[in-house]
Amino acid sequence: MSAASVNFDALLRAHQGIIRAFLRRLCKDAALADDLAQEAFLIAHQRLADLRDPKAAKSWLFQIAYNAYAGHARKHARRRELFEVGHGVDLDEATQPPPAGMARDIATAMDNLPPEVRAVIMMNLSYGMSHSEVAKASGLPLGTVKSHIKRGTEKLRTFLKVYEQA
Amino acid sequence: MMMENDPMDENLKVLLADYAAPVPDDGFAAAVKTEIAKRKRLRRSLILGSGTIGALIAALQLPALFGWAQGLPKTSILPNDVARSVEPSMLSTITDSLTWGSISPIMMGAAIFGLICLWWAGEAALEAL
Numbered sequence: 143m144s145a146a147s148v149n150f151d152a153l154l155r156a157h158q159g160i161i162r163a164f165l166r167r168l169c170k171d172a173a174l175a176d177d178l179a180q181e182a183f184l185i186a187h188q189r190l191a192d193l194r195d196p197k198a199a200k201s202w203l204f205q206i207a208y209n210a211y212a213g214h215a216r217k218h219a220r221r222r223e224l225f226e227v228g229h230g231v232d233l234d235e236a237t238q239p240p241p242a243g244m245a246r247d248i249a250t251a252m253d254n255l256p257p258e259v260r261a262v263i264m265m266n267l268s269y270g271m272s273h274s275e276v277a278k279a280s281g282l283p284l285g286t287v288k289s290h291i292k293r294g295t296e297k298l299r300t301f302l303k304v305y306e307q308a
Numbered sequence: 309m310m311m312e313n314d315p316m317d318e319n320l321k322v323l324l325a326d327y328a329a330p331v332p333d334d335g336f337a338a339a340v341k342t343e344i345a346k347r348k349r350l351r352r353s354l355i356l357g358s359g360t361i362g363a364l365i366a367a368l369q370l371p372a373l374f375g376w377a378q379g380l381p382k383t384s385i386l387p388n389d390v391a392r393s394v395e396p397s398m399l400s401t402i403t404d405s406l407t408w409g410s411i412s413p414i415m416m417g418a419a420i421f422g423l424i425c426l427w428w429a430g431e432a433a434l435e436a437l
Contacts, residue, residue, distance in 0.1 A: 154337050159330025167328055176336065183340045184347070248323040267321055268328035298320055 150187055153199055158183070160200075161207045164264055168211050168257055178214055182207040201271055204279040208261060212281075215257070244305060251301045258282070259294045266291050358430045362423045369419050376413070 161182060165175035185206050186193075193202050252260055258280070265276045266287075273291070277284040 151337075151341070154340060155333070158333060158336050158340075160328070162331040162336065163328050166331065179336070180340055180343060184343060187340075187344055245323055245326050248320070249327050252324070252327055263324070264328045267324045295317075295320070298324075299317070302320060 150190055153186070153203070154183055157200060157203050160269055161203055164204065164261075164269070165207055165211055167252070167264060168261055170253065174214075178210045179207065182210045185210070198275075200269070201275040201279045204265055204269070204271070204275075205281070208280055211261075244302075247305060248298065248301070251298055255294055255297065259290045262287050262290045263294045263298075267295070354430055354433065358426050362426055365419050365422060369416055372415055 158179065162176060162179045165178050165182075166172050169175045169178065182203065186203055189206075193199060252263070255263065262276050262280055262282070265271045265279060266273065271279065273284060273287055276282075276291075277287045280287065282290070
């Protein structure tokens with residue numbers, strides 16, 4: 143399958159759900175996340191010829207989406223309330239089913255992680271991307287990705303352990 | 309290697325999969341496709357617009373180009389006796405016309421340069437879209 147034969151519509155339909163979920167969890171604002179997702183897909187449409195290996199479409203789209211998020215975060219660095227660690231969950235409740243019990247608490251624990259750590263953990267554990275794919279998508283060195291995943295997972299495991307003991 | 313065969317880690321994976329569960333489409337894909345179509349139309353309009361402006365600029369230079377072409381001598385070098393018979397007052401008229409004539413290629417060059425700038429600006433604008 144050549145790059146020219148990559149069907150953008152199929153790509154969009156197959157990945158819009160995870161890209162939007164990823165951005166929603168990063169931004170904690172459903173409307174902003176959807177705007178960034180739209181921007182990411184428009185960029186993907188423009189640069190479709192750059193996608194040489196259709197199997198790498200997922201990490202390629204995550205790379206574009208993460209760059210869109212990072213660019214927005216840099217531009218609006220003063221608007222700390224959108225990106226600051228520890229800010230309350232501000233997701234659109236109508237589109238996100240309310241988590242219960244442990245799921246709600248792990249969501250809170252994840253939301254308390256720095257956005258960069260949250261992003262790499264989601265890419266690796268939620269979406270099954272390899273460390274090297276995560277490094278490519280996030281633009282972070284492989285070592286940093288591994289340490290982010292290790293430390294973030296340890297925090298979540300500790301959280302789970304405490305939860306189970308309680 | 310972390311996350312191997314540990315029930316707690318498996319549990320964590322499941323919880324994280326739920327945490328980042330895909331969002332239903334809800335018309336998102338259609339909105340993206342509409343936006344793409346809108347931008348394509350805008351792109352076409354920009355190309356057509358800049359092409360028209362470029363053609364107008366080029367067309368405005370045509371009379372000057374024809375004027376310059378008509379003012380060119382039939383032979384490239386005047387015979388010596390003709391050159392000697394030219395009076396100084398006529399000479400200034402000739403040099404003036406040559407100066408005016410020589411502006412036309414400069415103007416043409418400027419117009420081409422302007423077109424290149426317009427094309428470059430259009431490309432940059434489209435990249436920014």
